[in-house]
Amino acid sequence: MKPVSVVEGVAAPLPRAAIDTDQIIPKQFLKRIERDGYGPFLFYDWAHDVEGELDPDFVINRPEYADAVVLVTGPSFGSGSSREHAPWALQDRGFAAIIAPSFADIFRTNAFNVGLLAIELASETVDRLVHLAATGERFRIDLPDQTVRAGGETHHFDIDPHTKANLLAGIDRIGETLQADDAITAFERARPAYRPSLEE
Amino acid sequence: MTGTTLFEKVWNGHVVDGGGSGPSLLYIDLHLVHEVTSPQAFAALEAADRQVRRPDLTVATIDHGVPTVDRALGITDPLSRRQIDALIANCAAHGITLYGIDDPRQGIVHVVGPEQGLTQPGMTIVCGDSHTSTHGAFGALAFGIGTSQVEHVLATQTLSQSRPGTMAITVEGALGTGVTAKDVALGIIATIGVNGGSGHVVEYRGPVIESLSMEGRMTVCNMAIEGGARAGMVAPDDTTYGYLEGRPHAPKGGAWDEAVAAWQALASDADAEFDREVVIDGAALAPFVTWGTNPAQSAPVTGAVPDPADEDDPVARDAVARALAYMDLEAGVPIEEITIDRVFLGSCTNARIEDLRAAARVVAGHTVAESVSAMVVPGSSLVKLHAEQEGLDRIFLAAGFEWRDAGCSMCLAMNPDVLLPGERCASTSNRNFEGRQGRGGRTHLVSPEMAAAAAVTGHFVDVREWDR
Numbered sequence: 001m002k003p004v005s006v007v008e009g010v011a012a013p014l015p016r017a018a019i020d021t022d023q024i025i026p027k028q029f030l031k032r033i034e035r036d037g038y039g040p041f042l043f044y045d046w047a048h049d050v051e052g053e054l055d056p057d058f059v060i061n062r063p064e065y066a067d068a069v070v071l072v073t074g075p076s077f078g079s080g081s082s083r084e085h086a087p088w089a090l091q092d093r094g095f096a097a098i099i100a101p102s103f104a105d106i107f108r109t110n111a112f113n114v115g116l117l118a119i120e121l122a123s124e125t126v127d128r129l130v131h132l133a134a135t136g137e138r139f140r141i142d143l144p145d146q147t148v149r150a151g152g153e154t155h156h157f158d159i160d161p162h163t164k165a166n167l168l169a170g171i172d173r174i175g176e177t178l179q180a181d182d183a184i185t186a187f188e189r190a191r192p193a194y195r196p197s198l199e200e
Numbered sequence: 201m202t203g204t205t206l207f208e209k210v211w212n213g214h215v216v217d218g219g220g221s222g223p224s225l226l227y228i229d230l231h232l233v234h235e236v237t238s239p240q241a242f243a244a245l246e247a248a249d250r251q252v253r254r255p256d257l258t259v260a261t262i263d264h265g266v267p268t269v270d271r272a273l274g275i276t277d278p279l280s281r282r283q284i285d286a287l288i289a290n291c292a293a294h295g296i297t298l299y300g301i302d303d304p305r306q307g308i309v310h311v312v313g314p315e316q317g318l319t320q321p322g323m324t325i326v327c328g329d330s331h332t333s334t335h336g337a338f339g340a341l342a343f344g345i346g347t348s349q350v351e352h353v354l355a356t357q358t359l360s361q362s363r364p365g366t367m368a369i370t371v372e373g374a375l376g377t378g379v380t381a382k383d384v385a386l387g388i389i390a391t392i393g394v395n396g397g398s399g400h401v402v403e404y405r406g407p408v409i410e411s412l413s414m415e416g417r418m419t420v421c422n423m424a425i426e427g428g429a430r431a432g433m434v435a436p437d438d439t440t441y442g443y444l445e446g447r448p449h450a451p452k453g454g455a456w457d458e459a460v461a462a463w464q465a466l467a468s469d470a471d472a473e474f475d476r477e478v479v480i481d482g483a484a485l486a487p488f489v490t491w492g493t494n495p496a497q498s499a500p501v502t503g504a505v506p507d508p509a510d511e512d513d514p515v516a517r518d519a520v521a522r523a524l525a526y527m528d529l530e531a532g533v534p535i536e537e538i539t540i541d542r543v544f545l546g547s548c549t550n551a552r553i554e555d556l557r558a559a560a561r562v563v564a565g566h567t568v569a570e571s572v573s574a575m576v577v578p579g580s581s582l583v584k585l586h587a588e589q590e591g592l593d594r595i596f597l598a599a600g601f602e603w604r605d606a607g608c609s610m611c612l613a614m615n616p617d618v619l620l621p622g623e624r625c626a627s628t629s630n631r632n633f634e635g636r637q638g639r640g641g642r643t644h645l646v647s648p649e650m651a652a653a654a655a656v657t658g659h660f661v662d663v664r665e666w667d668r
Contacts, residue, residue: 023634030264034240079394080330082344109346110348174351174352174355180358184225188357195229196230198257
């Protein structure tokens, strides 16, 4: 994962509640075995008509949001499946941060694990930011400061310090865990023998 | 000092390292793998020149992309074929047991684990699939993870986790006839909302939960994620041990006695406290039908489609209005007047043997309505075999249902089983999101009994009144 610190640019407003992962990236695009290339399929069923033509009115298709790096959206964003393809698609389409009143747990974890910021702010604040995004204000999200700036306003956000440190460092989580190899091995030796094993 | 909850006992027993204010490194007892969320994890593992630490604690099956008819023809979708071939190759390269398409143990990952006795009380279980919460029915801590975490578990057999809160959902009283575990699940979600369990592990408890079979408990825990919870759990008891004993991977002999003794100590202590508590009156639950595009948008079968104007909050009002527009439903229409085109009896929520038996009891002696196309997709190849041994297939076939091979099928429609635009389906699955079963398709979530009755009548009908 690449380190994340500051995100700056245009924000696209999509103020709908409980946008689930089937909307973010529909299942017909989950058959690929690659890690990238999901951007064109982001919000596919909303972004395209039934013939597969782009809907020019859908927010991410509008020219003023072509280079959007922030998505400002409604509560319970990312509910549903555990597909990491959802944050991959958002990133692949250029988004580096999502701002919402709340996120589904698995989506938030997946987002942070791939370096996509999932920023929770109070509903009233998100309503303000939706308005500012709709008027084309540029956003600046500063992770070290934990602030979102737009239209002359500054809003502070909370983030778990461990997650923040990981994002800033772009840490290899597996490499970090493997440093605890002795502890893992000791734990394994003490596991109850009745636990199931696939070894015949 | 107050007592400890079931969740806390399982969590505390799996902390390898860390804790305090930061996340804990948790040991994972069982890692379930399927074809959709694993290929990128294996690729990254290999790119970093890392090994699978415990192939003996990892098991894979093929479920999301498999066709449910004409399997002898192979997998004709080239992308699904490639994805499944990748899983076969990855399992072979890393020494992982795979229940492949021709294996009699093949099936939906959350049906297969319990069926093989791999899912046991007190374990930690993960899978790159949100419905991993199903396994919590055994008193395991089981939750869905993303592909980066799949890679992490493959490499280390551990996962870094911040400790969730605890939440008790107590279902009091007793269920009425015709009211099922599915209705308990939908009733809970209607009460707490799609993000109501966020940040928490739910323990389902109370007389209604205790009275459920393991299949019923799995249905309830399966949908813990639809209420936003990190996981759902039920304390193990004699029902649990009765289900497990004698299964292929269950402990045998002295190990069984040792295991049961340990499992009996897992239940939450009488004086344990939960961060949040919700009480549901089981006697007040009815057969539910979802009318909207998330699982919290449901009504009792005797109810009606709601009016967006009744919502005070603008975002909520917009959500109801959008859902009704997508579902092509008018406010105020009685649920029983909604006609359907398709019936899907399947999924990790409701495709176990008991679900098929319950649906068959409703269907027996009836015929699927002419306007309806209905299919049964057993949760596993063993469920299918078991059902055929009991003659359930003949009941369904005689009524006009299709009898398919096992897989996820039209729950998420990654295989050829897809709703056409505008088709309306009574489905025993877990998600009624827009396009979930096919673009433009309209999904109504119901119990197996309600789906079976709707197949016969062509519209929703109160199964409590069936055949009386």
